[in-house]
Amino acid sequence: MPNTLRYILAVAANERMLMYRSAKFWVLASMGVFFIIFFLFAMTVGTIMGDGVPGEFLLEGTDAYLAFYFFGYVQVILIIFVAVDFRKLEEKWRLHEVMLSKPMTTANWVTGKYLGVVTSILYLNLFLMILAAIGRFIKFLVIGSGFNILPFIKYFAIATFPSILFMIALVFFLVSLVRVQVIAMLLAASYVAGLWFYIHHKFYGLLDYGSFFASIFHSDLIGFGDIQSLLWQRLFFVLLTVVLISLSILLYPRLSQSKVSKRMTWAVLVLFAVASGVVGYSIVEKSRSQQQIRLADRVEQKKWISEPLCRVEHYDFDIIHGERESLLQVKVRMVVHNANQAPLDSLLFSLNGKLSVERVNRHDGESIEFTQRNQLVFLNLAGNPLLPSETDTIRIQYAGDIDAVGFQLDRLPNLKGLIDKSDGPWIQPSISAWLSEDFAVLPAECGWYPVPGAAAGHPYYSPKPKNFSTATLRVVTNENLRVVSQGVAEATPLDDGKAETTIRVKSPVQGLSLNIGEYQLLSHQFKQTTLDFYYQKNHLLDYDVFAEVADTCLAAVERMLEIFEEICGVPYPYERLVLVEVPLHMQVFVDRHGVDNVLLQPGVIMVDEVSLASNRLASKVKKSTKRARRRGQDDSPIRVKRDVFIEMVLDYFLPDNIWRRDGSISSPMRNYVHFNLDIADPVLARALELQLHEEADRRIHDTFYPDRREISFSANDRMRQHDNRWMVRRIYGIEIDSLVSGLLQKPLSQLTPESDGVFYRAAIDFKAPPVLQMLSERITPENYANALRNLLDEYRYQRVGRTDYLKMIQTSIKDIPPDFFAEWFDQATLPGYRITKAEAEKIDTGQMKILYQVSTRVLNGEKGAGFVRLVCDTNKDKILRNVELGSYQEKEIQFAVPDEPQTVQVLPYFSRNSGNIRKQVSITNRISRRTAVDTSFVVTSIEDSLSIIVDDQDKGFFTPVSSEQRFLRPPSKGRSWWEWTSSLAYGKYYFGLHAKRGGRGEYPARWETAVPRDGDYELNFFVKIGSRWWQRNISQKFKIYVTSADGTFPIELRPQNTSDGWFPLGRFRLSKEDPAVVELSDEGNGYIIADAIRWEFVE
């Protein structure tokens, strides 16, 4: 036996030595060093410089973990390169015969080689870990983020180490099997590529050897989250490693020295193959059966959705948190009320599946029979039913853990027919609750306390009625932990390191949540509201930079709260507003195309640790000071710090980043209206939430940064205005064009998250908030706020639908049609706007003042009601007019402005337009003497039916695609024509043009149409060279070929600005049988522009 070991170690040591002397290995090593340097040192430097380093890199554990994560990708490629040598190395140096005549067994030999490769790579990884620890330490010293190397050691042990073991074994096996090194290498590489690009975490993760796509992410608050199931998957790969190595030994072409050793290898092979089979099978079975249980549970719950329910009016909790044997022990006294007509002889509650009910009593101590099935608890009152309008008290005692994944059965990870909630490598959206000995995030949805009725299975359009209740909570936990819930908390120490926190929830809430953690607390009393901020020690560094501007900062927050109140029409409804730091996962979860996209925590805003940790306040102040100085702005500390502070607060209140692009998750605005109503219509709920959010965003920016660039009007507006079709004109990954065409097929209210997936969410966010904004604009924002107040006065704690909402709107302004929502939400119409006229005349009003009388016309060229905001820019000011436009209606709007008008622009609330709708105002020089008018009226549009225009966005327009372009995205990029949006372009609703650098005429653009009748047509070519850049860079000559009944005519034109952009090409005879074709050659010495061609019938 010791000999065996000696041989293995000798071979391994030799293999290692050879590795260390090979260039491949050092390439691998330097890659590793690069990743460490990049993720730790560069990020540290980045943080010091104050550049926006992603918050992920500033958490304690994640930077190094991320370095290893990414290094894992590279590492495997090099492992493949290194390990394929395993059989051929000795042959290459003509040593195999010597080696094979040595007394060690083949098993010794192969294992030794394997161990050699593994250890050399392992040592490299250990070296990198030390480097990472040093990096982390430097980070700790320099920027003060915590020092903790445990996360990446853990990550290494869980993810990296098994994947090294497995991958090397796999390559060994492949080499043994196919014998041709190159093929083995290709096989291994294609497996890895397949995994990265296609397989991901499919097949229960049993192909994801590196756990690249498993849902692990390290949080400073809860560590790696739920990795229990992952450990099994890792074990599976380790077992498989032994199988592969045994196979490599058996396939090794060498005469074995004894039957015994061969048999032993077989035995090991069989043993481990069985073991890995069992583990693999149990992983599959476990997740299958879990899913089945959940699906079955959902089916079960669905049966109970129309069951008459009791209402709980008050909860009185006694909670013990953090005991090892059961993390949550609860005794709750519930005041239940029967608001139904009939007596209730059974009460139905839902409770998280891992909490088990121990005892149920009536107020008089009489015990109640109960049954608990997964998430449902039935209380049998058979002998003593709860009579109509009777109120009783029931005590339930329950204890256990929280099933963090399995609640919210309407949205489970990767299950067909349910709302998607898929996990990923960075995120664990399936974990939307957490409970451990020293931490808890328990949103109401997780069912940590009994709530009447089944939680899941309600039809999308009639969500479960909310139960509004008050509560008292007494929570006993370790005294170093703070407890957060809806009311004001008061802690009293107990013996043995425990403390009891009492929380009274005085205003009724839709749901109760519980957050427990070792938090620090910042607190301030504003006029009506206390603002409490619970955060982790290392995550809110140097906030004391604001000390000297504290008053200004607090005043700013005060002002924000006032703005919220103004917008919503009601004051903040609770005693305090809490910000509490939670793990990233809890926040990311909500961002998929969900219905009720928030974890319910009335009065509590969850701030994720990443956004907290990335707020390097001192360096932000420094950086902003520099920037202000560079721009010649006010760089006084007071001003700069105030701005930094406001930005930070906005980041928590109204975040606007890639994950939470709408920001509604954290928005305190939900507390004002949503949490006090039970809004039944999901479209309305979402629309209202986003509209209020956008309005708040706008007003806050107007208040605090009046001189900043105009912030966009709505998500819709933002998308419309972006020039680059590829990058930004998408919402949840869906392009504006797909949204428009999708919404023309199906009205908003017919979309569901189940059937339309992410499109549902994108469509709602795209259309619904602007529609409400439009409504608010029509009745004025003040009236709108009043309407909201009336709504709350009338319906507080009750269910409302869109008719109730509209009724409240109509109480302030009568002329809102009752079918307003039917028009906008239930019909698939989409207005499209054009400015058909923009002129101005100087007038002398006789009061020593010259005014400009502007006349402009806007056309809604489509079916469906329209409403736009017209903006006229003068040198000094903006003049706004709201214009309502019916189907196919054109209106003239006249108003006078004191300064020279520049452009008029139409801001549609919601339209099919893309790009800016803007027109230059042409001014006549004559001064006429008359009074100014301010009016608008409908004009009848004169459309010339005998002219045909083919725009570059229309069907008849073609540009050739050069072959290599197919692989580039978007397809319009590449060597030939690409698209451009420009307000100077011709367009109906999409103001785009095609342009190309002058070439040799190989890629002509082509317009084609069919003329309605034979005859002579006047042809015009649209080109407008507005900007100076175009003037300089446009080709001096355009070559155009017109095909007519008399043949093809070449035309050469020198592009120049015409009054209206149309450039005459001449008169041609066309036949209705033949297609009318115009070709624009790409020959030229500058850019060629292809936009639109017009055929006008002459005779």
Add this chain to the structure above:
Amino acid sequence: MQITIRNLNKVYSGDVYALRDVSLDISEGMFGLLGPNGAGKTTLMKILATLEQPTSGEVLVDGENISVRRREVRSTLGYLPQFFGAYPQMTGSEFLRYIGRLCGFSGKALKESVEENLIRVGLFEVRDRKVKTYSGGMLRRLGVAQALVGNPKLLIIDEPTTGLDPEERIRFRNLLSVLSRDKVIILSTHIVGDISSTCENIALLSHGRLVFRGHPESLVDQASGKVWQAACDEEDFGMISEQMNVISTIPVEGRLLLRLVGEPVDGFEMQTVPPNLEDAYMHFMENVVGEHVEEEAGVMED
């Protein structure tokens, strides 16, 4: 140690008969394998070194079948293959240390064995140089050293002297004869001279068949009276070489002095000379085996 080879056959894929019915006994001391290219020497040695499995027949070492007792054979074996290389990025002594470990040495014994053998093959001076800087002969010597490192009882060396300079070759011969006192050494070679002075026993292989086995002297005896010396003009050389095997040709004063094997050609003045092993080998391969092969070929044609 006693090695018994019985009715050994080895057929490679494609009907290549590398060994045909070879039976042989080998005991302590030096044993030389002679034979032309492709005779099957390497094949036989590979089978002995447990690298190949015979198609039929068996090899017994001290009465035990080696295909059953490969471990024992391997642990008493030193093998130098015909084509030998080493990891170029390692130094000579590193390489030997590695081989030593694989032979079960460690610690002081390992160190001593490595040094001893480095000295034996004259590589001690260059032991810390990378193998890739070694010359062909140095590499060959390293090969011999690695075969000796395990202090094997059975030493199988396939053409050990190719690429060695004459001085080294003599040293090597002496080394082998010292070692052969307590070992079985089987060496193959084309160079008859390597064997003549050292081997007690030799075997001649031709086309996979064992055609001679015995003391070199008995081979020499068979050739006595068949080796001639003659002087001739250049014009006559063609005629003589048609009928007799020319072993050597030395031009002397415008004429050629020839050493010949075979039946003398009439009309030339020839004297018999006492044969050496090389002459005997030549005589044997040409006359005894040549007929034999033709015979065989004839059989196969039928």
